[in-house]
Amino acid sequence: xxxxxxxxxxxxxxxxxxxxxxxxxxxxxxxxxxxxxxxxxxxxxxxxxxxxxxxxxxxxxxxxxxxxxxxxxxxxxxxxxxxxxxxxxxxxxxxxxxxxxxxxxxxxxxxxxxxxxxxxxxxxxxxxxxxxxxxxxxxxxxxxxxxxxxxxxxxxxxxxxxxxxxxxxxxxxxxxxxxxxxxxxxxxxxxxxxxxxxxxxxxxx
Amino acid sequence: xxxxxxxxxxxxxxxxxxxxxxxxxxxxxxxxxxxxxxxxxxxxxxxxxxxxxxxxxxxxxxxxxxxxxxxxxxxxxxxxxxxxxxxxxxxxxxxxxxxxxxxxxxxxxxxxxxxxxxxxxxxxxxxxxxxxxxxxxxxxxxxxxxxxxxxxxxxxxxxxxxxxxxxxxxxxxxxxxxxxxxxxx
Numbered sequence: 001x002x003x004x005x006x007x008x009x010x011x012x013x014x015x016x017x018x019x020x021x022x023x024x025x026x027x028x029x030x031x032x033x034x035x036x037x038x039x040x041x042x043x044x045x046x047x048x049x050x051x052x053x054x055x056x057x058x059x060x061x062x063x064x065x066x067x068x069x070x071x072x073x074x075x076x077x078x079x080x081x082x083x084x085x086x087x088x089x090x091x092x093x094x095x096x097x098x099x100x101x102x103x104x105x106x107x108x109x110x111x112x113x114x115x116x117x118x119x120x121x122x123x124x125x126x127x128x129x130x131x132x133x134x135x136x137x138x139x140x141x142x143x144x145x146x147x148x149x150x151x152x153x154x155x156x157x158x159x160x161x162x163x164x165x166x167x168x169x170x171x172x173x174x175x176x177x178x179x180x181x182x183x184x185x186x187x188x189x190x191x192x193x194x195x196x197x198x199x200x201x202x203x204x205x
Numbered sequence: 206x207x208x209x210x211x212x213x214x215x216x217x218x219x220x221x222x223x224x225x226x227x228x229x230x231x232x233x234x235x236x237x238x239x240x241x242x243x244x245x246x247x248x249x250x251x252x253x254x255x256x257x258x259x260x261x262x263x264x265x266x267x268x269x270x271x272x273x274x275x276x277x278x279x280x281x282x283x284x285x286x287x288x289x290x291x292x293x294x295x296x297x298x299x300x301x302x303x304x305x306x307x308x309x310x311x312x313x314x315x316x317x318x319x320x321x322x323x324x325x326x327x328x329x330x331x332x333x334x335x336x337x338x339x340x341x342x343x344x345x346x347x348x349x350x351x352x353x354x355x356x357x358x359x360x361x362x363x364x365x366x367x368x369x370x371x372x373x374x375x376x377x378x379x380x381x382x383x384x385x386x387x388x389x390x
Contacts, residue, residue, distance in 0.1 A: 066311075068266070071273040071338070072304045073311045075263060076331040079372040113268035120266035145310055154298075156339070163311045179309070181332060 027186045028179040030164075035173035041137035043103075043130035046114040051128045053141075056172040060098040060195060063166040065144050067106035067159045068117045078102060078121045080182050081165065085122070087188035096195055098167075103138060104129040105146040106159050142166040142174055167191065169198055253361055254282025255321060260367035262338070262351045263331075272296070272345065274336040274353060274367050275329045280321040287318040288363075290356040297340030299353070304332055313337075318358065331372075345369050 038053040045051040062081055066074035081100055088097055102118055104110030107129045110117075118127035129135065139146055144166070149158035167176040175194065178187060260276035274293075280286050291299040301316045319334065321327055329335050336353065345351065349369040354362050 068269055069271040070311075070313075071265075071269075071271040072302070072313070072335045073332055075265070075273075075372065079263075113266070116267040117269065118266075120264075158313060160310050160312050162309055163306045164309060179306075 027183050027190060029190065030177040030179075032174060032176075035169060035171065035175050036141075036143075037173050038168070039137050039141040041134050041141065043128045043134050043138060046118055046127035051126070051130075053172055055099075055126075056168050058170050060096065060170060060191070061101055061166075061168045062098045062178075063101040063103060063142060063168065064164075065103045065105055065139060065142075065146060065161045067104055067161065068110045068113050069106065070159065073163070074102075075121075077163075077165065077180050077182075078125070080180055080184070082121055083184035084182055084187045084191070087184040088191060091188055091192040092195060098191065100125045102127050103135065105132075105135050105139065105161055106148065107131065107135070142168075143177065167194065169194075253363070254284075255280050255286050255355075255357060255361075255363055257355070257363055257365040260353065260365045262345065262367045262369045263372040264347050264369055265341075265345065267344070270340055272338040272341060273331075274299075274338055274351060275331065276336075276353075276365060276367065277326055277328045278319075278321055278355075278363075279326040280323055283323050285323055286321045287358040288321065288355050289318045289358050291336050292354045292356070293338055293351055295342050295345070295351055296338040297342070299339070300337050301334070302337045303334050347371060 038056060040053055043051040045055075062084070064074075064077055064081065066077070068074070078100075085097055085100065100122065102125060104114055104117075104127060110127070110129045114127035114129060118125040128138075135146075139162075144162040144164070146159065146161040149160070151157045163180060165178040165180060165182065166174055167178065169175045175198075178190075256279050257276050258279070260274065262272055262274045265272045278288065288301065291301060293299050301319055303314045303316055305312050305314060316334075319327060327334070338351070347369055351367040351369060353365040353367055355365060356362050
Protein backbone atom coordinates (compact mmCIF):
# COMPACT_ATOMS: atom_id res chain seq x y z
CA UNK A 1 0.00 0.00 0.00
CA UNK A 2 1.41 3.32 -0.97
CA UNK A 3 0.97 5.88 1.73
CA UNK A 4 -0.49 9.11 0.41
CA UNK A 5 -0.89 12.51 1.78
CA UNK A 6 -3.81 14.72 0.96
CA UNK A 7 -2.94 18.34 0.47
CA UNK A 8 -5.56 20.99 0.28
CA UNK A 9 -4.67 24.25 -1.35
CA UNK A 10 -4.34 25.69 2.13
CA UNK A 11 -1.14 23.70 2.49
CA UNK A 12 0.22 25.34 -0.65
CA UNK A 13 -0.76 28.75 0.56
CA UNK A 14 1.45 28.16 3.57
CA UNK A 15 4.23 26.66 1.50
CA UNK A 16 4.30 29.20 -1.31
CA UNK A 17 2.56 32.24 0.09
CA UNK A 18 0.09 32.54 -2.78
CA UNK A 19 -1.86 35.17 -0.96
CA UNK A 20 -4.82 35.61 1.26
CA UNK A 21 -7.40 35.75 -1.50
CA UNK A 22 -7.06 32.05 -2.17
CA UNK A 23 -10.03 30.05 -0.90
CA UNK A 24 -9.90 26.90 1.15
CA UNK A 25 -9.88 23.48 -0.41
CA UNK A 26 -10.76 24.73 -3.86
CA UNK A 27 -8.30 22.35 -5.36
CA UNK A 28 -7.75 18.93 -3.88
CA UNK A 29 -4.49 17.22 -4.66
CA UNK A 30 -3.25 13.82 -3.64
CA UNK A 31 0.45 13.24 -4.15
CA UNK A 32 2.14 9.87 -3.81
CA UNK A 33 5.16 9.82 -1.49
CA UNK A 34 7.26 8.90 -4.49
CA UNK A 35 6.24 9.28 -8.17
CA UNK A 36 4.74 6.00 -9.36
CA UNK A 37 5.81 4.26 -12.55
CA UNK A 38 3.11 3.43 -15.09
CA UNK A 39 2.71 -0.22 -16.04
CA UNK A 40 3.07 -1.42 -19.63
CA UNK A 41 -0.15 -1.21 -21.67
CA UNK A 42 -1.04 -1.19 -25.37
CA UNK A 43 -3.88 1.09 -26.41
CA UNK A 44 -4.63 3.21 -29.51
CA UNK A 45 -5.10 6.92 -29.84
CA UNK A 46 -7.89 8.60 -31.82
CA UNK A 47 -5.69 8.64 -34.93
CA UNK A 48 -5.20 4.90 -34.74
CA UNK A 49 -1.60 5.23 -33.54
CA UNK A 50 -0.31 2.97 -30.74
CA UNK A 51 -0.59 4.57 -27.33
CA UNK A 52 1.73 3.07 -24.73
CA UNK A 53 3.46 4.24 -21.55
CA UNK A 54 6.20 5.67 -23.81
CA UNK A 55 3.78 8.39 -24.94
CA UNK A 56 3.85 9.79 -21.41
CA UNK A 57 7.61 10.41 -21.48
CA UNK A 58 9.24 13.74 -22.19
CA UNK A 59 6.36 16.01 -21.19
CA UNK A 60 3.75 16.64 -18.56
CA UNK A 61 0.33 15.08 -19.05
CA UNK A 62 -3.13 15.34 -17.57
CA UNK A 63 -5.13 12.13 -17.89
CA UNK A 64 -8.81 11.67 -17.22
CA UNK A 65 -11.00 8.59 -17.45
CA UNK A 66 -14.46 8.69 -19.01
CA UNK A 67 -16.68 7.58 -21.87
CA UNK A 68 -17.96 9.51 -24.85
CA UNK A 69 -21.67 8.95 -24.19
CA UNK A 70 -21.37 10.50 -20.75
CA UNK A 71 -23.60 13.57 -21.03
CA UNK A 72 -22.65 15.53 -17.95
CA UNK A 73 -19.44 14.86 -16.05
CA UNK A 74 -16.96 13.95 -18.83
CA UNK A 75 -17.63 16.99 -21.03
CA UNK A 76 -17.65 19.11 -17.90
CA UNK A 77 -14.23 17.84 -16.79
CA UNK A 78 -12.74 18.14 -20.30
CA UNK A 79 -14.01 21.72 -20.63
CA UNK A 80 -12.59 22.34 -17.19
CA UNK A 81 -9.19 21.05 -18.41
CA UNK A 82 -9.45 23.35 -21.46
CA UNK A 83 -9.66 26.24 -19.01
CA UNK A 84 -6.72 24.93 -16.98
CA UNK A 85 -4.58 24.75 -20.13
CA UNK A 86 -5.65 28.23 -21.13
CA UNK A 87 -4.62 29.51 -17.70
CA UNK A 88 -1.30 27.66 -18.01
CA UNK A 89 -0.49 29.50 -21.24
CA UNK A 90 -0.13 32.59 -19.05
CA UNK A 91 2.37 30.86 -16.80
CA UNK A 92 4.55 28.43 -18.74
CA UNK A 93 6.30 28.22 -22.09
CA UNK A 94 4.08 26.67 -24.80
CA UNK A 95 6.43 23.65 -24.91
CA UNK A 96 5.63 22.99 -21.26
CA UNK A 97 1.86 22.82 -21.70
CA UNK A 98 0.69 19.38 -20.60
CA UNK A 99 -0.56 16.82 -23.06
CA UNK A 100 -4.18 15.96 -22.28
CA UNK A 101 -5.26 12.33 -22.49
CA UNK A 102 -8.89 11.22 -22.34
CA UNK A 103 -9.14 7.48 -21.66
CA UNK A 104 -12.43 6.15 -23.03
CA UNK A 105 -13.33 3.03 -21.07
CA UNK A 106 -16.34 2.16 -23.23
CA UNK A 107 -14.41 1.09 -26.37
CA UNK A 108 -17.43 -0.15 -28.34
CA UNK A 109 -19.10 3.24 -28.25
CA UNK A 110 -15.96 5.37 -27.84
CA UNK A 111 -13.71 4.18 -30.68
CA UNK A 112 -15.99 5.28 -33.59
CA UNK A 113 -16.46 8.83 -32.30
CA UNK A 114 -13.22 9.43 -30.39
CA UNK A 115 -11.47 11.62 -32.99
CA UNK A 116 -14.39 14.03 -33.28
CA UNK A 117 -15.01 13.83 -29.56
CA UNK A 118 -11.60 15.02 -28.38
CA UNK A 119 -11.29 17.57 -31.22
CA UNK A 120 -14.51 19.15 -29.99
CA UNK A 121 -12.68 20.21 -26.85
CA UNK A 122 -9.18 20.83 -28.25
CA UNK A 123 -7.57 19.51 -31.44
CA UNK A 124 -4.46 18.70 -29.41
CA UNK A 125 -6.24 16.43 -26.92
CA UNK A 126 -5.53 12.74 -27.27
CA UNK A 127 -8.39 10.25 -27.06
CA UNK A 128 -7.31 6.75 -26.11
CA UNK A 129 -9.17 3.48 -25.98
CA UNK A 130 -8.66 -0.24 -26.64
CA UNK A 131 -9.50 -3.66 -25.28
CA UNK A 132 -10.70 -3.81 -21.69
CA UNK A 133 -7.70 -5.84 -20.50
CA UNK A 134 -5.35 -3.11 -21.75
CA UNK A 135 -7.56 -0.30 -20.47
CA UNK A 136 -7.54 -1.98 -17.06
CA UNK A 137 -3.73 -1.89 -16.97
CA UNK A 138 -3.54 1.87 -17.57
CA UNK A 139 -6.52 2.65 -15.34
CA UNK A 140 -5.11 0.59 -12.47
CA UNK A 141 -1.68 2.13 -13.07
CA UNK A 142 -3.09 5.59 -12.48
CA UNK A 143 -4.93 4.36 -9.39
CA UNK A 144 -8.24 4.69 -11.21
CA UNK A 145 -11.34 2.57 -11.50
CA UNK A 146 -14.10 1.84 -13.96
CA UNK A 147 -16.98 -0.56 -14.26
CA UNK A 148 -19.39 -1.23 -17.11
CA UNK A 149 -22.89 -1.93 -15.82
CA UNK A 150 -25.33 -4.50 -17.12
CA UNK A 151 -27.33 -3.54 -20.20
CA UNK A 152 -30.85 -2.39 -19.48
CA UNK A 153 -33.94 -3.20 -21.56
CA UNK A 154 -33.21 -0.43 -24.04
CA UNK A 155 -29.64 -1.69 -24.50
CA UNK A 156 -28.14 1.26 -22.67
CA UNK A 157 -25.76 0.60 -19.80
CA UNK A 158 -24.16 2.57 -17.07
CA UNK A 159 -20.44 3.32 -16.92
CA UNK A 160 -18.89 4.22 -13.61
CA UNK A 161 -15.41 5.66 -13.56
CA UNK A 162 -12.95 7.53 -11.35
CA UNK A 163 -13.41 11.22 -11.19
CA UNK A 164 -9.80 12.36 -10.81
CA UNK A 165 -7.37 13.98 -13.20
CA UNK A 166 -3.93 12.37 -13.09
CA UNK A 167 -0.77 14.42 -13.38
CA UNK A 168 2.24 12.64 -14.89
CA UNK A 169 5.69 14.14 -15.35
CA UNK A 170 8.25 13.97 -18.18
CA UNK A 171 9.64 10.88 -16.42
CA UNK A 172 6.37 9.16 -17.36
CA UNK A 173 5.52 8.72 -13.69
CA UNK A 174 2.40 9.64 -11.73
CA UNK A 175 3.06 12.75 -9.64
CA UNK A 176 -0.39 13.79 -8.45
CA UNK A 177 -4.11 13.22 -8.60
CA UNK A 178 -6.47 16.19 -8.80
CA UNK A 179 -10.15 16.07 -7.89
CA UNK A 180 -12.53 18.06 -10.12
CA UNK A 181 -14.04 20.55 -10.30
CA UNK A 182 -10.69 22.16 -11.02
CA UNK A 183 -10.30 25.84 -10.32
CA UNK A 184 -8.48 26.72 -13.57
CA UNK A 185 -6.25 29.45 -12.15
CA UNK A 186 -5.28 27.57 -9.02
CA UNK A 187 -4.65 24.29 -10.78
CA UNK A 188 -2.57 26.07 -13.43
CA UNK A 189 -0.56 27.69 -10.64
CA UNK A 190 -0.10 24.33 -8.91
CA UNK A 191 1.05 22.66 -12.13
CA UNK A 192 3.44 25.49 -13.02
CA UNK A 193 5.04 25.22 -9.56
CA UNK A 194 5.19 21.46 -9.91
CA UNK A 195 7.10 21.88 -13.18
CA UNK A 196 9.56 24.29 -11.59
CA UNK A 197 10.15 21.98 -8.63
CA UNK A 198 10.63 19.03 -10.97
CA UNK A 199 13.13 20.89 -13.17
CA UNK A 200 15.04 21.99 -10.08
CA UNK A 201 15.18 18.42 -8.75
CA UNK A 202 16.38 17.17 -12.15
CA UNK A 203 19.20 19.73 -12.19
CA UNK A 204 20.40 18.85 -8.70
CA UNK A 205 20.49 15.13 -9.58
CA UNK B 206 -34.44 24.64 2.30
CA UNK B 207 -35.07 27.75 4.30
CA UNK B 208 -31.48 28.77 3.97
CA UNK B 209 -31.64 28.30 0.20
CA UNK B 210 -34.70 30.46 0.07
CA UNK B 211 -32.95 33.07 2.08
CA UNK B 212 -29.91 32.95 -0.14
CA UNK B 213 -32.01 33.20 -3.27
CA UNK B 214 -33.86 36.21 -2.03
CA UNK B 215 -30.79 37.82 -0.62
CA UNK B 216 -29.03 37.39 -3.95
CA UNK B 217 -31.90 39.10 -5.61
CA UNK B 218 -31.89 41.97 -3.16
CA UNK B 219 -28.21 42.62 -3.30
CA UNK B 220 -28.17 42.17 -7.07
CA UNK B 221 -30.66 44.94 -7.63
CA UNK B 222 -29.84 47.13 -4.65
CA UNK B 223 -33.54 47.35 -3.90
CA UNK B 224 -34.37 48.47 -0.44
CA UNK B 225 -36.96 46.14 0.94
CA UNK B 226 -37.74 44.77 4.30
CA UNK B 227 -35.66 41.70 4.96
CA UNK B 228 -38.83 39.79 5.57
CA UNK B 229 -38.58 36.62 3.54
CA UNK B 230 -42.04 36.83 2.00
CA UNK B 231 -41.54 40.29 0.63
CA UNK B 232 -38.07 39.51 -0.59
CA UNK B 233 -39.42 36.54 -2.45
CA UNK B 234 -42.21 38.48 -4.06
CA UNK B 235 -39.57 40.84 -5.34
CA UNK B 236 -37.60 37.89 -6.58
CA UNK B 237 -40.58 36.46 -8.40
CA UNK B 238 -41.22 39.79 -10.05
CA UNK B 239 -37.65 40.14 -11.18
CA UNK B 240 -37.31 36.61 -12.44
CA UNK B 241 -40.50 37.00 -14.43
CA UNK B 242 -38.90 39.88 -16.23
CA UNK B 243 -35.69 37.97 -16.78
CA UNK B 244 -37.64 34.93 -17.88
CA UNK B 245 -39.48 36.90 -20.53
CA UNK B 246 -36.20 38.24 -21.80
CA UNK B 247 -34.75 34.74 -21.99
CA UNK B 248 -37.88 33.12 -23.44
CA UNK B 249 -38.21 30.88 -20.42
CA UNK B 250 -41.65 29.76 -19.43
CA UNK B 251 -43.95 30.97 -16.72
CA UNK B 252 -47.24 29.15 -16.76
CA UNK B 253 -47.88 28.39 -13.13
CA UNK B 254 -46.18 28.55 -9.78
CA UNK B 255 -43.25 26.53 -11.13
CA UNK B 256 -41.10 28.37 -13.58
CA UNK B 257 -37.90 27.59 -15.41
CA UNK B 258 -35.08 29.85 -16.40
CA UNK B 259 -31.51 29.78 -17.71
CA UNK B 260 -32.25 26.58 -19.62
CA UNK B 261 -29.38 25.51 -21.85
CA UNK B 262 -27.92 22.48 -23.59
CA UNK B 263 -24.15 22.44 -24.06
CA UNK B 264 -23.07 21.80 -27.65
CA UNK B 265 -22.16 18.12 -27.64
CA UNK B 266 -19.22 16.64 -29.53
CA UNK B 267 -20.26 15.33 -32.95
CA UNK B 268 -21.64 11.80 -33.01
CA UNK B 269 -22.37 11.77 -29.30
CA UNK B 270 -25.89 10.50 -28.61
CA UNK B 271 -26.21 11.59 -25.00
CA UNK B 272 -26.75 15.26 -24.33
CA UNK B 273 -27.51 17.15 -21.13
CA UNK B 274 -29.85 20.02 -20.35
CA UNK B 275 -29.44 22.39 -17.43
CA UNK B 276 -31.86 24.89 -15.97
CA UNK B 277 -33.07 26.45 -12.75
CA UNK B 278 -36.57 25.60 -11.56
CA UNK B 279 -38.34 27.82 -9.12
CA UNK B 280 -41.47 26.99 -7.21
CA UNK B 281 -43.15 30.22 -6.25
CA UNK B 282 -46.28 28.42 -5.08
CA UNK B 283 -47.23 27.52 -1.54
CA UNK B 284 -47.15 23.75 -2.11
CA UNK B 285 -44.43 21.22 -2.59
CA UNK B 286 -44.27 20.18 -6.24
CA UNK B 287 -42.10 17.62 -8.00
CA UNK B 288 -40.91 17.02 -11.54
CA UNK B 289 -41.88 13.48 -12.40
CA UNK B 290 -41.05 13.21 -16.09
CA UNK B 291 -39.26 15.03 -18.87
CA UNK B 292 -39.89 14.83 -22.58
CA UNK B 293 -38.37 16.46 -25.63
CA UNK B 294 -39.78 16.00 -29.13
CA UNK B 295 -36.23 16.33 -30.50
CA UNK B 296 -34.85 13.32 -28.61
CA UNK B 297 -35.69 9.64 -28.42
CA UNK B 298 -35.83 9.82 -24.63
CA UNK B 299 -35.20 12.10 -21.70
CA UNK B 300 -34.64 11.40 -18.02
CA UNK B 301 -33.57 13.12 -14.84
CA UNK B 302 -30.14 12.10 -13.64
CA UNK B 303 -27.81 13.14 -10.88
CA UNK B 304 -24.05 12.87 -11.24
CA UNK B 305 -22.39 12.07 -7.98
CA UNK B 306 -18.89 11.27 -6.87
CA UNK B 307 -18.91 8.31 -4.52
CA UNK B 308 -15.51 7.29 -3.12
CA UNK B 309 -13.82 9.11 -5.98
CA UNK B 310 -15.95 7.36 -8.61
CA UNK B 311 -18.38 9.17 -10.89
CA UNK B 312 -21.79 7.58 -10.70
CA UNK B 313 -24.89 8.66 -12.57
CA UNK B 314 -28.11 8.04 -10.74
CA UNK B 315 -31.53 7.97 -12.38
CA UNK B 316 -34.11 9.92 -10.37
CA UNK B 317 -37.82 9.12 -10.52
CA UNK B 318 -38.63 12.65 -9.41
CA UNK B 319 -37.08 15.86 -8.17
CA UNK B 320 -38.84 17.70 -5.37
CA UNK B 321 -39.38 21.42 -5.70
CA UNK B 322 -40.11 22.73 -2.19
CA UNK B 323 -42.46 25.68 -1.94
CA UNK B 324 -40.70 29.02 -2.31
CA UNK B 325 -37.47 27.44 -3.39
CA UNK B 326 -35.30 26.99 -6.43
CA UNK B 327 -33.51 23.88 -7.62
CA UNK B 328 -30.54 24.18 -9.97
CA UNK B 329 -29.79 21.56 -12.59
CA UNK B 330 -26.15 22.26 -13.38
CA UNK B 331 -22.98 20.60 -14.68
CA UNK B 332 -21.56 17.88 -12.45
CA UNK B 333 -24.87 17.54 -10.63
CA UNK B 334 -28.55 17.31 -11.37
CA UNK B 335 -29.21 17.26 -15.11
CA UNK B 336 -31.72 16.23 -17.72
CA UNK B 337 -30.17 13.52 -19.84
CA UNK B 338 -31.31 13.68 -23.45
CA UNK B 339 -30.72 10.47 -25.39
CA UNK B 340 -30.77 10.01 -29.14
CA UNK B 341 -31.05 13.42 -30.85
CA UNK B 342 -33.32 13.10 -33.90
CA UNK B 343 -31.04 15.53 -35.74
CA UNK B 344 -27.65 17.00 -34.81
CA UNK B 345 -27.92 19.96 -32.47
CA UNK B 346 -25.84 23.03 -33.21
CA UNK B 347 -25.07 26.20 -31.34
CA UNK B 348 -28.04 28.55 -31.41
CA UNK B 349 -30.61 25.77 -31.81
CA UNK B 350 -33.46 25.49 -29.35
CA UNK B 351 -34.37 22.32 -27.50
CA UNK B 352 -38.00 22.09 -26.41
CA UNK B 353 -38.47 20.42 -23.05
CA UNK B 354 -41.73 19.49 -21.38
CA UNK B 355 -41.46 18.92 -17.66
CA UNK B 356 -44.35 17.01 -16.14
CA UNK B 357 -45.19 17.91 -12.55
CA UNK B 358 -46.78 15.68 -9.94
CA UNK B 359 -50.06 17.65 -10.18
CA UNK B 360 -50.37 16.70 -13.83
CA UNK B 361 -49.42 20.11 -15.21
CA UNK B 362 -46.59 20.61 -17.65
CA UNK B 363 -43.93 23.27 -17.74
CA UNK B 364 -42.77 24.04 -21.27
CA UNK B 365 -39.15 25.15 -21.48
CA UNK B 366 -37.01 26.33 -24.37
CA UNK B 367 -33.34 25.52 -23.84
CA UNK B 368 -30.68 27.25 -25.88
CA UNK B 369 -27.88 25.13 -27.34
CA UNK B 370 -24.65 26.89 -26.53
CA UNK B 371 -20.97 26.24 -25.92
CA UNK B 372 -19.66 25.36 -22.54
CA UNK B 373 -17.15 27.88 -21.36
CA UNK B 374 -15.99 30.27 -18.74
CA UNK B 375 -19.40 31.94 -18.84
CA UNK B 376 -21.28 28.68 -18.21
CA UNK B 377 -23.79 29.15 -15.42
CA UNK B 378 -21.91 26.86 -13.01
CA UNK B 379 -20.28 29.85 -11.40
CA UNK B 380 -22.79 32.56 -11.92
CA UNK B 381 -24.05 33.36 -8.53
CA UNK B 382 -25.51 36.78 -9.22
CA UNK B 383 -29.04 35.58 -8.69
CA UNK B 384 -28.02 33.44 -5.78
CA UNK B 385 -28.91 30.16 -7.50
CA UNK B 386 -25.60 28.59 -6.81
CA UNK B 387 -26.27 25.85 -4.30
CA UNK B 388 -22.92 25.42 -2.66
CA UNK B 389 -21.97 21.95 -1.61
CA UNK B 390 -24.54 20.20 -3.78
